[in-house]
Amino acid sequence: MPLHRLALACALPLAVAAWPAAAQSSTHGGKLLLTGGVSSIDGAAGGGLTPWALTGGYGTAGEFGGSAFATRVKTRDYGLNDYGAAIAWGDRIELSLAHQDFDTGPVGGALAGALGNPAFNDLRLKQDIVGLKLRVAGDAVLDSDTWMPQLAVGLQYKKAHSGPLADVLAAFGAKDSGTDVYVSATKLFLAQGILVNATLRATKANQNGLLGFGATGHDGYRLQPEFSLAYLFSRTVAAGIEYRSKPDNLRDNTALGAGALDEDDWADLFVAWAPCKNFSLTAAYVDLGKIVPGVVTRRQTGAYLSAQIAF
Amino acid sequence: MTRTLSCLARTLLLGAALAAGGAHAQASDDALYQQLGAQPGLVKLMDDFMLRLLADPRMNPFFKDVDQAHVKAQLVAQFCQVSGGPCRLKGPDMKTAHAGMDINKNNFNALVEVLQQSMDAQGIPFTVQNRLLAKLAPMHRDIVNTP
Numbered sequence: 184m185p186l187h188r189l190a191l192a193c194a195l196p197l198a199v200a201a202w203p204a205a206a207q208s209s210t211h212g213g214k215l216l217l218t219g220g221v222s223s224i225d226g227a228a229g230g231g232l233t234p235w236a237l238t239g240g241y242g243t244a245g246e247f248g249g250s251a252f253a254t255r256v257k258t259r260d261y262g263l264n265d266y267g268a269a270i271a272w273g274d275r276i277e278l279s280l281a282h283q284d285f286d287t288g289p290v291g292g293a294l295a296g297a298l299g300n301p302a303f304n305d306l307r308l309k310q311d312i313v314g315l316k317l318r319v320a321g322d323a324v325l326d327s328d329t330w331m332p333q334l335a336v337g338l339q340y341k342k343a344h345s346g347p348l349a350d351v352l353a354a355f356g357a358k359d360s361g362t363d364v365y366v367s368a369t370k371l372f373l374a375q376g377i378l379v380n381a382t383l384r385a386t387k388a389n390q391n392g393l394l395g396f397g398a399t400g401h402d403g404y405r406l407q408p409e410f411s412l413a414y415l416f417s418r419t420v421a422a423g424i425e426y427r428s429k430p431d432n433l434r435d436n437t438a439l440g441a442g443a444l445d446e447d448d449w450a451d452l453f454v455a456w457a458p459c460k461n462f463s464l465t466a467a468y469v470d471l472g473k474i475v476p477g478v479v480t481r482r483q484t485g486a487y488l489s490a491q492i493a494f
Numbered sequence: 495m496t497r498t499l500s501c502l503a504r505t506l507l508l509g510a511a512l513a514a515g516g517a518h519a520q521a522s523d524d525a526l527y528q529q530l531g532a533q534p535g536l537v538k539l540m541d542d543f544m545l546r547l548l549a550d551p552r553m554n555p556f557f558k559d560v561d562q563a564h565v566k567a568q569l570v571a572q573f574c575q576v577s578g579g580p581c582r583l584k585g586p587d588m589k590t591a592h593a594g595m596d597i598n599k600n601n602f603n604a605l606v607e608v609l610q611q612s613m614d615a616q617g618i619p620f621t622v623q624n625r626l627l628a629k630l631a632p633m634h635r636d637i638v639n640t641p
Contacts, residue, residue: 213600215607243599244641274599325602327628374628376621417620418610 211321212494213243216275216418217457218371221465222491225339225391226267226281227314229367231467231487232384232427233409235380236335236369237268237316238277241460241494247272250493258485260366260469262286267312277337279314281491285393293478294348297439308393309344315412316367323369323378332370332379339363341392355436355444356402361387364404378417380422383408389432390446390474392427401432413455422454443477451487465489526629527579529622536573540566543612552604556595566569576629596640606631 218313220237223229224251228239240248249270256263284307316337319429320444341382342360346351365384372379385404387396401461407430413423426448433444453467466485474483530536544566547553557565574581585591606627613623 211604213598215603243603245598246600260524322634325599325631325634328632374625376624415620415624 185297193462195241201485211360212248212460213242213246214241214248214460215324216460217421217455219248219250219271219493221455222250222254222267222269222489223462224254224256224263224265224281224283224293225312225314225341225363226269226279227337227339228269228271228277228279228453229317230411230413230425231380231451231453231465231489232381232425232469233411234314234316234335234337234365234367235382235411236318236321236333236367237251237323238271238274238316238335239279240271242494243274245273246313248494250491251369252489252491254487254489256469256485256487258474259468260288260479261471262288263472263484266488266493269314275318277314277316279312279316281312281314283310283312283391283393285309288479290478294351300347304423305402306345306346306348307350310341311344311462312339312341312392314339324371325375327371327373330370332368333435335367335369337365337367338341339365341388341396343392343395345393345395351397351438355433355438357389357394357396357397357433360388361392361396367493378413378415378421380411382401382410386430387432388430389444389475393431394433394444398432398436400435401430405430405432413453420454420456422451422452424452426438426450427442439475439477443475445476447472447474447482453487461492462489463491463493465491514618516563524578524580527574527627529548529615530573530577530618530626532569532579533574535616536570536579537566539573539612539616539618540569542615543609545613547605547610550604550608553603553608553634556597556601573626573630577626588633589639592637592639597638599634599638602634602638 192370208461219240220228220235222232223231229235239250242248249266254265264284269277269279271277287306291303295301316335318335321331321333340362363384363386367382369380384407386419387404389395395460407428409427411425413421415421422488428448429446431446436444449471451467451469453465454461455465459465469485469487473482536571544562547557572583575583
């Protein structure tokens, strides 16, 4: 990208963010670069697939911080368009919104054929997510002489819009909404330039909620650990890996054949680049495992690209 | 999937082990002090740092009226001490030294940013910068006195 275009990318969000900045003191945007994380697919500040204990944007005590993002994931057979925003007050509490739109690829056509219902062709599964996160203790960046991480608790209310699949999911015992509850611990080992995050999520979600919440015989909350590990190559570039375990509530469902709806864990390998506080890009290689293996048997590996503006 | 998980677990453990080793294995050597250019390097760094502090609109109010030569000398001694060099900072502790000013975390981070610019200008590698910052960052508990 030519330098003047890059400068524009950094300046434009600044103009957008100018109105809350103007309402603040002149010392706005007090967090260090990249210490607001990036935007996770569910909207909360974090890595790409998992929330971190950091709050979004660059506000410290007495300030608002915020971010907005657009993310595109394309695996071998599926696609996800995802956008949202987060606002944080005082590096303490974060409210986030996200909208996900999942392209089911060959699954829609297979269902249309199997059920004799053309409404399933080009099936898209959508979901809205409202998230709330509270930082309860610690400073992930500055407490570099202790093991104490930054700790946050959060919840994510998810409402699925499944279109013609809604009745099918209901028949499988899956609800169309659910609330995840999580606790995250994030620590930057500053001297080593290594960031570690661990999140424990209680969830009923099938494929993050895109296939509903819970299933016949598997309707309880499951505790699922998620991990991120990143290395800071410079102030503007970090790269690392993530792993997100998931429930497998539909494993006993045989409507599409035994194991047809088995669910795998997710992983990614990412690089994030923040040329300035107002703009960042994250690219990743994702492995979402098999998704609806009764129809599509190959692993869903692919690309993840996310752009974020922040203040 | 089991393979991916075990690979990830190993990588995480490696990261934790690296971090743990780093956190404890730097007690009594002056490697960091030497990497910062020892006394001449620190003097040069602080000359540049003070100019940048005065030029930065966020930091100028805190430094424009101080005895700049004295503050630079104090900072050289302090950075020398925390990086393992042969110096002892004399004078009041951090809390007392900053008690006369209202300093919030925002101000603290702004100073870190100016220091990073200054270290960049001196050609100090990013990894060395982070090792120094890791020694200085915990001082936020004594320096930040305003929410």
